[in-house]
Amino acid sequence: MRIFLTHLKAVFLALSKSLNAQPCPDYTEIFVNDFADLLSVSEESDIRAKLRELRNETAIEFTVVTINQMSDYGHYGEIEPFSTGLFNTWGIGDATRNNGVLMLVARYDRKIRIEVGSGYGRSKDASMKSIIDNDILPNFREDNYADGIAEGVSAVIFDLTGSRPGEYGMSGFEKAIATVKRVINNMGEWIFLFLAPFLAIPVKLYRRWQRNKLRN
Known part of the structure; x- marks a missing residue:
């Protein structure tokens, strides 16, 4: 029992x-x-x-x-x-x-x-x-x-x-390169928006030089 x-x-x-x-x-x-x-x-x-x-x-x-x-x-x-x-x-x-x-x-x-x-x-x-x-x-x-x-x-x-x-x-160096590439890819078009003002300066100077240079 x-x-x-x-x-x-x-x-x-x-x-x-x-x-x-x-x-x-x-x-x-x-x-x-x-x-x-x-x-x-x-x-x-x-x-x-x-x-x-x-x-x-x-x-x-x-x-x-x-x-x-x-x-x-x-x-x-x-x-x-x-x-x-x-x-x-x-x-x-x-x-x-x-x-x-x-x-x-x-x-x-x-x-x-x-x-x-x-x-x-x-x-x-x-x-x-x-x-x-x-x-x-x-x-x-x-x-x-x-x-x-x-x-x-x-x-x-x-x-x-x-x-x-x-x-x-990957080696440490290869991982660092991969990280840089990843950051650039993630930034996408933002990097161009950030660089645009800086790129505009040489463009403006070039156009001014073109207008002012001596012509034949």
């Missing part, structure tokens, strides 16, 4: 844990799970390429997840316990190195969290918060979710590895 009661208690305990377990989104793939449809096909493909390269080059598993709201999964509190539960349920990262990364965006909750594995300890808390504040949220406030996610992904990768996507294996 005692053995029967012990087994019955174990069954009820397991059932209770199952009923109280946090529901999670369905896992679709290892890199990008855009349940909130914040990314176009090409934007999702670009981010996936960065994350696949990161995993191939460094063995760091980084997953991006977007949802509409946490209440869809029965959660009404802060984003931290929800993201931690999702991280653990999906088993993100290497089980021995505990180096996984999760970027979770809850669109209508207006919340975002970057969860890192226990292998990093608390050493990344400040830098992940800085990336959210400086690289992601300014874009989100303008409803530029794709840009915010993409820039956030690149910033996290750089913080973890010291390399930007596509720069693995």
